[in-house]
Amino acid sequence: MWRVAITIAGLDSGGGAGIHADIKTFAAMGVHGATALTCVTAQNTYEVREAQCLSPQLVRAQIMAVWDDMGIDAGKTGMLGTREIIEEVASVVGKLGFPLVVDPVMVAKSGAPLISEDAVDVLKRRLLPVAKVVTPNKPEAEKLTGMKIASVNDAEKAAEFIHKEYGTEIVVVKGGHLEGGEAIDVVYYRGSFHKFSTPRLESRATHGTGCAFSAAIAAGLAKGLDPLEAIKTAKQFIYTAIKYGVAKGKGHWPVNPTAWVEIPAERWRAYEELRAALEAIRKNAALFAKAIPEVQSNLGYVIDPRYAVDVNDVVAVPGRIVNYMGEARPSGPPAFGASSHTARKILALVGKDPNARSAMNIKYSPELVERARALGYKIAVVDRRKEPEEAKKIEGGSMKWVVGEALSQTGGTAPDIIVDLGDWGKEPQITVVGRTPTEVVEKVLRLLS
Ligand SMILES: Nc1ncnc2c1ncn2[C@@H]1O[C@H](COP(=O)(O)OP(=O)(O)OP(=O)(O)O)[C@@H](O)[C@H]1O
Ligand SMILES: Cc1ncc(CO)c(N)n1
DSSP: OOOOEEEEEETTTTTHHHHHHHHHHHHTTEEEEEEEEEEEEOOSSSSEEEEEEEEEEHHHHHHHHHHHHHHOSEEEEEOOOOOHHHHHHHHHHHHHOOEEEEEEOOOOOOOOOOOOOHHHHHHHIGGGGGGEEEOOOOOHHHHOOOOOSHHHHHHHHHHHHHHHHHSEEEEEEEOOSOOSSEEEEEETTTEEEEEEEEEEOOOOOBBBBHHHHHHHHHHHHHTTOHHHHHHHHHHHHHHHHTTTOOSSSSOOOOOTTTTTHHHHHHHHHHHHHHHHHHHHHHHHHHHHHTTTTTTTTTEEOOOTTTTTGGGGGEETTOOOOOEEEEEEEEEEEEEOOSSSSHHHHHHHHHOOTTTEEEEEEEEOHHHHHHHHHHHTTTTEEOOOOGGHHHHSSTTTTTHHHHHHHHHHHTSSOOOOOEEOBTTTBBBOOEEEEEEEEHOOOOOOHHHOO
16 A cells, blocks of 8 residues: 655755755665655755745645545655744644654755754654654754754663753754764654664765654654664664665765665666576576586676675686586576685776676687687686785785786776686686676677587
């Protein structure tokens, strides 16, 4: 069943915070997102240049238009801009009664005010009493309580104070601005405290964290989750969104709410692509058997490089592709993290050329190199005997060296094949490179036919 969540918030033209972050979050969390726009900001990752708010009547009309048509299962507020808009929103929400998460946005990450000075009092006295959840960060909680917050203990005191003073049922004091190796959020709910924590990320992508976090809680409430369950999921969600942030802009980079669904989707796509390519090898098993070297073959594929971190993001064949009685055979179904050698080679490749996401090692022979030349393949030849001792010592250093050496011969983009002439105790090999495993398999097939 579809649920509807509404964001009552401002527009950030840079797409990092505000309604963009909220709508992406709603989509990623599987609820239908509706919007009541409050203000437009001309903003990017490092500054707010201009802002203009709509009339309170128009904000109300947007909420009512959604309500009268689809109903609203939960909502959140972000930038509200003026005291008049806050009063209007408090009045509508008080009347309609859907669960509301208030992110008491006061200043942008870049430091610009997003609410007028005289509005804070209206927010406290009018909006917080009709809200189900409020999610202040440290400076906001300080402003709402007049307390100084330097520890988890202080955060607990502030959370309880906010509940008692303004009547919001659930108070989440966020730990993004506190010190320590963990980002700890403190929740006050029905007379008890709860802590939700993740490792603190050293990340530049913190623009829109509060927006996406409160939207994720609202999405959970819209789906009918228990509030603590909604907050717990939102915490995992925001961790992923910060970790895989959008590396764009000169200031605080935008968080990436879609990482939550894009990463699992990417892994599935990569797995399926590899499976299809292995099927093609099976169909030509006798031909491929001729290309299997002593160390055996592997075929790997890395997920979208925006999300690839290590060998666990490369899908390959566990136990490699072997020559069994004259037929090439994967020794098992593909798995992530199944190869070390091939995976590190692909990670080195994709680090230099984002299109070089798949590779397969096959047997070396001068005839195959000749055939590649005849087919017009782009070829790089690497002499391992020239590899500096330092490269050999670093974990994964050899692979980086081979790939660096190869791509320096082909002007920075990956060749179709890398010929590795081998060294003492190292079998010479050919690595066939492509955008997808299917492309790699086709390239190998053409070489062998
Ligand atoms: N560096 C970090 N590593 C891990 N989690 C973080 C980090 N920074 C913030 N968080 C988490 O992200 C969520 C949002 O918190 P934060 O304090 O950043 O909100 P905010 O300051 O209101 O954000 P903004 O105003 O930029 O939208 C919280 O759950 C917080 O613990
Ligand atoms: C429009 C808007 N809403 C909220 C924030 C808080 O991050 C921002 N920077 N811009």
